[in-house]
Amino acid sequence: MHGKELVEYFNSNPTILNIRIESRASVEFPEITLCPSDALNYTALELHNLTKETMPYAFQFPKKLNMSLWKGLDLFTFKDFHNIVNDCLLFSEPNLASDCVRGFWTWINDTQVFTTAAGYWRETRFLTTAESWPLKVCYTFHADTTLPIKIPTLFPIFELRLNFHDYNNSGYYEIRIDSQEEPFTEMKNVTSSGQTFFLTKGSSYMLSLSVKNYNFLPSGSQCNGDEDYGYQKCLVTALTEKVFKNLTCSIPSVVPNIPDQIYTKDQCTPFEIFRFFYRYGVALKSYDPGCLRKCKRTTYNVIPFQEAALPAEEYLGGIKLNFPAAELEIVEEQELTSLSQFLSNVGGMIGLYLGFSLLSLYEGMEILLSWVKSRFFNAPIRPKSSKKHDMKDVNLFS
Incomplete structure (x- = not known):
């Protein structure tokens, strides 16, 4: 031709x-999300002489525990940040680290965040199916972009130790590594470029990240090229519209993305709340609103290397992250x-x-x-x- x-x-x-x-491109530090496999706080259960087997359903709290549904959810949900994250360091040099476990709580855009010297942790709450505990809390770390972090590098750039003291023996943490263009979402049936890793008590891993940057052509409605487009916002908005479509009563905001219900008069009964939780949980598992992914996106491939096990009496598990230069694969596809x-x-x-x-x-x-x-x-x-x-x-x- x-x-x-x-x-x-x-x-x-x-x-x-x-x-x-194809050309070399810059690397952004990913979002790191921690989700407990079991949403129940076993320490709180012991204090009330309860076990997982004797715990009543949430909508039975007023009658059996003499407490409101919302108080019970707050009390028995495994959500104490400092009982989850034991140690956290973000390195800009091999011997120069910023702490990411000590700080203070504040609110950003109606979301509770924990601010530290190395960045902040965003708290995300999800409703789950009625067969299990109905509320789940995850924490996502966002690194401070002003820190002089050098990527790629062979030395560990991020170290994290998680606490298993409030867990039962079979508990583990689900650790998600996502790009900033496609943040973590609990919706199981949507397309995501995130990688998932599971951490158990006493285990320690080096997670080596291989990165690819993509910039796709928005032809044929395959992706959204708007830089301001929020993929996660599209998903959350569609989810709330779906589960609230047929709701005829008022339910308090147990999760941040439940909208104001100023046009409904009656409070939901416990059984109506139970049905709402069930519909919400099913939607998280199976609903796909068809939101387009962003044309510009990053993927992180996780390569785990097991290290020496941590002492069992410490009730800890740990991960380290690095971006090794020899393994780094960064490709920017410019589709003109x-x-x-x-x-x-x-x-x-x-x-x-x-x-x-x-x-x-x-x-x-x-x-x-x-x-x-x-x-x-x-x-x-x-x-x-x-x-x-x-x-x-x-x-x-x-």
Whole structure:
């Protein structure tokens, strides 16, 4: 295919052509989310002479425990941050660390956060199915972006020890590593690029992260290219609209994303609350609102390496994170929408290193394309259909 033919093909198919250039890109520190496998606080159960087996259903609290549903949920839910996170350090140098376990509680955008020297932890509450404890609390760490963190690096950049003292013997922590473009969500049936790791008592792991950055072309409604678009906000909004659609009574805000219900008069009965919890939990497991993912997104591949076990009497489990330079794989896929933009980028890169101007490059484009054809292709270039992105590819570089 000559330069003139490439221009004509691009002009006749402006929305389906997919030109990719691979280049090095920067690395952002991911979001780290901690979720207890069992939402019950066993220490609180012991103080009230209860066990997991004798614990009444939440809607029976007023009659059997002489306390309101909301007080009982707050009391018996495993949510004490300092009983979960024992130690936390974020390193900017091998011997220079910022603490991420000591700080203070505050509120940001109606969400409770714990602010530390290394960043902040966001508290997220979820309702679960009625067969188990109906409330679950997770904590997500956001690193302070102003800290001089060096990535990639071989030394551990993040160290975390979690407490198992308030757990039963089979308890574990679910640790999620997500990008900032696609934050953690408890909805099980939606597409996510996050990685999940499970930590048990006494175990210690080095988690080596391999990173890829993507920037996809928003053609065929495959992704949302708006930089201000919030994928998680779309999911949460759709979920609340679904579960509140047929609610005819008023329910207090046990989770932050329950909307104000100023048009309903009667308070929900315990049984109505039970049914609401069930619908909410089922939606978390099976509902997919069809929210588009962001075109610009990052994925983190977790490679675990087991270290020496921690002493059993400490009731702890630990992880470390690093981004090793030898293993690091960072790819930015720039999928362009115009040939002039493609030529401008290529011309800028080549001109920077070789001193070519864009005009001289354009004049020699036909020669360059002839060389590419003879070097990489044995037959005329035929755009190939891609089922994944519903577009056609013309690969100029391998």
